[in-house]
Amino acid sequence: MKVLIIGAGIVGAACARSLARRGATVTVIDRGAPAGATSAAGEGNLLVSDKAPGAELDLARYSLGLWASLRTELAAETNGAFASFEYQPKGGVVAASGEAAAAALSRFAEAQRRAGVDARPLSVQEARALEPELAASITSAVHYPEDAQVQPAIATEALLASARAAGARVLAHTTLTGPLRDGAGRLVGVTTSNGPLEADAVLVAAGPWSGEVARTLGATLAVGPRKGLLLVTARMPQRIWHKVYDTSYVGAVQSDERDLATSTVVESTASGTVLIGSSRQDVGFDGTIDVAVLAEIARKAIALMPFLAEATVIRAYGGFRPFSRDHLPVIGADPDLDGLWYATGHEGAGIGLAPGTAELLAAAMLGEPTAMSLDPFAPGRPSLREVA
Amino acid sequence: MSEVVIIGAGPAGLAAALSASAFGARVVVLDAADDVGGQYWRHLPPERPSNHESLLHHGWATFQRMREALAADPNCTVVSSAHVWAIDRGAVHVLVGEADGSDRESRVYRPDALVLATGAFDRTLPVPGWDLPGVFTAGGAQALAKGERVAVGERVVVAGAGPFLLAVAASVVATGASVVGVYEASRATRLVRHWAARPWELAATPAKARELVGYAAVLVRHRIAYVAGHAVTAIEGRDRVESVTVSALDGSWRPIKGSERQLEADAVCLGHGFTPRLELAIAAGCRLSDRRFVEVDAEQRTSVASVFAAGEITGIGGVDLALAEGAIAGHVAAGGGIVDPALRVEVARRRVLRRFARRLARAHVIGENWATWLSDETIVCRCEDVSVADLAAARSATRSSGLRSLKLVSRAGLGPCQGRVCGRTVEALLSARAPEGRLGGASTDRRPIAMPIRLGELARDHEIEAGIPVKGQG
Amino acid sequence: MVARPVPPATDPIEPAASTPITILVNGERRAGVLGQTVAGIMLAADTLTWRTSPVGGRPRGAFCGIGVCFDCLVVVNGQRDVRACQRRARDGDVVEFEGPSQSEGE
Ligand SMILES: Cc1cc2nc3c(=O)[nH]c(=O)nc-3n(C[C@H](O)[C@H](O)[C@H](O)COP(=O)(O)OP(=O)(O)OC[C@H]3O[C@@H](n4cnc5c(N)ncnc54)[C@H](O)[C@@H]3O)c2cc1C
Ligand SMILES: Cc1cc2nc3c(=O)[nH]c(=O)nc-3n(C[C@H](O)[C@H](O)[C@H](O)COP(=O)(O)OP(=O)(O)OC[C@H]3O[C@@H](n4cnc5c(N)ncnc54)[C@H](O)[C@@H]3O)c2cc1C
Ligand code: FES
DSSP: OEEEEEOOSHHHHHHHHHHHHTTOEEEEEOSSOTTOSGGGSSOOEEOSTTOOTTHHHHHHHHHHHHHHHHHHHHHHHTTTTTSOOOOBOOOEEEEEOSHHHHHHHHHHHHHHHHTTOOOEEEOHHHHHHHOTTOOTTOOEEEEETTOEEOOHHHHHHHHHHHHHHTTOEEEOSOOEEEEEEOTTOOEEEEEETTEEEEOSEEEEOOGGGHHHHHHHTTOOOOEEEEEEEEEEEOOOOOOOOSEEEOSTTSSOOOOOSOSEEEEEEEEEOTTSOEEEEEEEEOOTTOOOOOHHHHHHHHHHHHHHOGGGGGOEEEEEEEEEEEEETTSSOEEEEOSSSTTEEEEEOOGGGHHHHHHHHHHHHHHHHTTOOOSSOOGGGOTTOHHHHSOO | OOEEEEEOOSHHHHHHHHHHHHTTOEEEEEOSSSSSOTTTTOOOOTTSOBSOGGGGOSSHHHHHHHHHHHHHOTTEEEEOSEEEEEEETTEEEEEESSTTOSSOEEEEEOOSEEEEOOOEEEOOOOOTTTTSTTEEEHHHHHHHHHHTOEEOOSEEEEEESSTHHHHHHHHHHTTTOEEEEEEESSOHHHHHHHHHSSHHHHHTOHHHHHHHHHHHHHHHHTTOOEEETEEEEEEEOSSSOOEEEEEEBOTTSOBOTTOOEEEEOSEEEEEOOEEEOOHHHHHHTOOBOTTSSBOOOTTOBOSSTTEEEOGGGGOOOOHHHHHHHHHHHHHHHTTOOTTSGGGHHHHHHHHHHHHHHHHHHHHTOOOTTGGGGOOTTOEEETTTTEEHHHHHHHHHHHOOOBHHHHHHHHOTTOSTTTTTTTHHHHHHHHHTTSGGGOOBSOOTTOOSSSSOEEHHHHHTSOOOOOOSOOOSOO | OOSEEOOTTTOTTOBOOOOEEEEEETTEEEEEETTOBHHHHHHHTTOOOOEEOTTTOOEEOOSSSSSSSOTTEEEETTEEEEETTTSBOOTTOEEEOOOOOOOOOO
16 A cells, blocks of 8 residues: 655654554655654653543553653664654653642542543642642642653654654655546545655645645645744753643633633753743744743743743744644544545644554554544544534 | 834944934944944953053044944933843843843833844854864954953964954964964965955955054064965864864865874964854844845845844944944934935945955855864764764764754754854755755754843743633643 | 963053952852953963863863853852853852753663
């Protein structure tokens, strides 16, 4: 089977690997260089902590298991070229301040526990034993030992290198321009800036541009951009030991039509810098680095860990999360256009969910049994199709 | 009265301020340094007065005149120690206070017109051993000589490319150190071809010519060898510079085998030209030229409405060109026009000086085979210790032609200097190996945070409200 | 002594009187004058190295002298990441070298 993948981000890279290792003939195209878009513009958190019970949590747990084995597999498959992609199973600590937040967090964690997540309630003292720099205002916390992190750009390149070793071809600087159809109207490949490419299946893994790409191919997909910004500090002696989050994401902050939200994630990286995230804005593909947004991120990070006020910020960066209307990834075949597939819409979790997505997609495409049901992620599901 | 904000108080910024004010604007000049003057007129602080500081400078009288005029001008405010760290949709975000402090005052300017005059800094090509203590950028050694009265060494080698090396040698000599030699990578034939072509152009720029002749006289007086077609191709020492290897170069800057000579030295000043400080211009949205300077029209307007640029960020041309461009930019930013009689002299000077600058650029252009003097172990990114071999490994493991990914995989350019020192070199080394010599994805010039800022200072910058529901943490 | 101050007595610019100050560098007293930067005081005493690079542990000090290269970072009065070449020294400043930053590895 010949598969053409559009997009060499982490999702396209993971799919290329899973398909190629199953014997498919894989070509990946990207209009830029691989790992040059969203997958190099975020953090690499592999989280269960932020997910409520449901299909996304199931996919996250499945993926986390795969990430743990990828650590050694990718090193072997790339002949040691990617001995490390900074995989760190360091666990996460979610800290609540105030009674309402503590109660919401405790309910959230309880539900997760019932779904099998290792979510350990902590007293303030226990929390401080894990993270001594937590603010005095903290009233409770939950420890999620399963949370992990990777360096997403290296991980993407490692997956791609492995795919290449399994026979996949990667064509950079090759932009999709339209569909190739046979006499019966079936999709039999794509046209690109570098000529036509035939394929039995075309997989859209174009991140936040997936909606545009689907349209170019004559299909409809409700996936678009949701902007996010992050801060990076100078290297510093380690004072943060887990991924540390506030509870902004727990329980819905009421939707009041304004266009900015931030929720705090603080983590130190293998190189000694600290990443501080992040914001969410629905502003299309406007890449401006907004000072007001950075300031808000800074304020919340300091509220969580006051010592960070002295940290030196050396860079701000950001990208566009591939956002689907109902917040669930889109994995599977287009309901209308034969030969067209999707693996996209992972929003703020695409790094974490990539390996699971790839395994499920590859199995489904090649007619093999899948490790979990793909129904919740079906591109034809009503919650995705209905007009907002 | 329109308000004009000028970033940079070097020659270009000072000239812009005076001419904007002369046209009737209210002017604010911002500079990170704690006094005006920029790189060219870098001087001792007021706490260290002296009788003849002018001996260390060219055009000192001009500078004094400008400085006094500015101080006396009720429509001009100079804010020193003003670190411009971001430009966001026309708003200029500044921290006022000591360098890398933590409690600086945060200010935001929203001027009617903005003049960018942020200048340039040394472009330094890596050489094996260039990260040893005792190696300085050429401009750095000069800045220490002028601004600190420190001699960087006893036996000093000056090497690289460009007439600026002469100025550096003169400054180093004036600290009492001895200059072992000045090694200019471009070969004499090339220098003569471009320098001696159209000599009337040189004659039309008397100040520059006088300055160069002055430096040459210093070299002669101190019996300092000026050797063209040669480069420092290695620097040796245990914990600090002990010697250098000087090699003859061919026309492409490839060292000629067998020509190596080892010289004893305890300090090395390296400079291979200048890199413009583009981060604020990029943050403001200004288009860059193919040669990676800020693109300006005849009125010094950038591609962004109401944003002007002058001085070295628009092209390397020296102090007189910076002054002319600054005067034009300030005048137009304040609402004047290029045809106004007030600008006639400046416009004519700019024309002549630009031609002269192009000539210099051609004479000292970096040779395409300079990288052949690197070894695998040579550090390219000093902040993150990324070597030539590390870059090659990142490139071969990923086969990538994407700068963003290569930076993230190798860590080159991710340290505190944010690629200011290594960026252009990393791009050159990687694109030489990229298919079609193309590097996609990013530029090493983009630095949305133009100066480091403490998180606590950033938190105090603004008030905003919260909004849409958050789902997940990624 | 290799790197050194230009001796005021023979300096052609004829420096006028300056105000002596003392700073503590890793607990050691260093003499300077008001108006010098921290890097200026270090170099005047032929101290070329005050930092090690984070990965290779290579010696680093001042390189660009104008605030661009960030090779010269020091801790001043407890505050990290201060460019020694940009910070004017004040009498009694406590300067420490930046310790090795973390490397968690995997
Ligand atoms: C600030 C921020 C923080 C984040 N933090 C996390 C986190 O901690 N954990 C986590 O799991 N996720 C996180 N994410 C989300 C994660 O980065 C994304 O979900 C993931 O990278 C998406 O990968 P992708 O392969 O789908 O898209 P991308 O990486 O964007 O790849 C898509 C590719 O398609 C290419 N393409 C587009 N159009 C065309 C065309 N017409 N022709 C050819 N090629 C085309 C693009 O060039 C691009 O390379 C974060 C995102 C942001 C923005
Ligand atoms: C160290 C050094 C020494 C030099 N010496 C000579 C010499 O002797 N002879 C010669 O012909 N040329 C010299 N040059 C070249 C010199 O750049 C020009 O001749 C001249 O100074 C250019 O003037 P300018 O106004 O364009 O920029 P500059 O003089 O560089 O002035 C730019 C100003 O902008 C300020 N600035 C930049 N970014 C920010 C920010 N984000 N926030 C606040 N302020 C900012 C800087 O502090 C600086 O004062 C030197 C260059 C350097 C780097
Ligand atoms: S010496 Fe380069 S920043 Fe201080």
